Amino acid sequence: MFLGLQKTVGRVGTACASDSDQKLALMSQTSAKSDSQPPFLSVVIPAYNEERRIGATLQAIGAYLDKQTFSSEIVVVDDGSRDQTATVARRARPKARLLTNEINHGKGYTVRRGVSEARGEIILFSDADLSTPIEEFDGFLHHFKEGADIVIGSRALPQSRIERHQGRLRETAGRIFNQLLRFAAGLPFHDTQCGFKAFRRPVAREVFARQRVEGWGFDAELIVIAMKRGYRIDEVPVRWVNSPDSRLRIWRDAPRMFLDLLRIRWNDWRGRYR
DSSP, X not given: OOXXXXXXXXXXXXXXXXXXXXXXXHHGGXXXXXXXXXXXXXXXXXXXXXXXXXXXXXXXXXXXXXXXXXXXXXXXXXXXXXXXXXXXXXXXXXXXXXXXXXXOOOHHHHHHHHHHHXXXXXXXXXXXXXSSOGGGGHHHHHHHHTTOSEEEEESSSTXXXXXXXXXXXXXXXXXXXXXXXXXXXXXXXXXXOOSEEEEEHHHHHHHHHTOOOOSTTHHXXXXXXXXXXXXXXXXXXXXXXXXXXXXXXXXXXXXXXXXXXXXXXXXXXXXXXX
């Protein structure tokens, strides 16, 4: 178990669709859409060679946000793509903020950069393939209203809805990684790797400032840091549709994720998450 890890503060919740009163209570004075005020919600999307998917993703997210009463922004971070990701993103959602990494750094670095630039009271990061539909954020609102600091989507709870599964090998590798992580770190969560997580802005600033892992294992590191800081984390079932064009390659990335787990243990032992 990680040295000095605080008592588990995570909770398993149910994704309930919030009604209008819940949304208004949570948003309070932020519901009016105004460029002069920080938005209520920032959606951060890391993207690497995503020219085939980023357009549809931005259109879907934009259509959802345009129907909401709360203010919002989309922050796309192009992680040194070699294709036309940036051009397609600009065309699909001209008012989205586009950040560009000069070289490819990795998903962890890219999400951290987007979060550092995001202005929303709630900061959500979502994978560019939108395997978790943006509408699943509706179920997060109730948990923030009830006091959660972080809400993480989960594909592994009984109420989760998997509409298209990953390949058997990849699903098995994912379960093994989560089991190793739960054993090594004492984490109570069923799914640490779902790319749909939301943070209150002050919490995001504190957690991401301590992040060290820049590759695929960064999700797990964020959760370890948040638990050590004593934040409440709610795990919520989501709808999930596997993208056949995933950027994760099991034979290449599984060893890297295992090394990331070792790095997290080492960083914790060195006191870098305090």
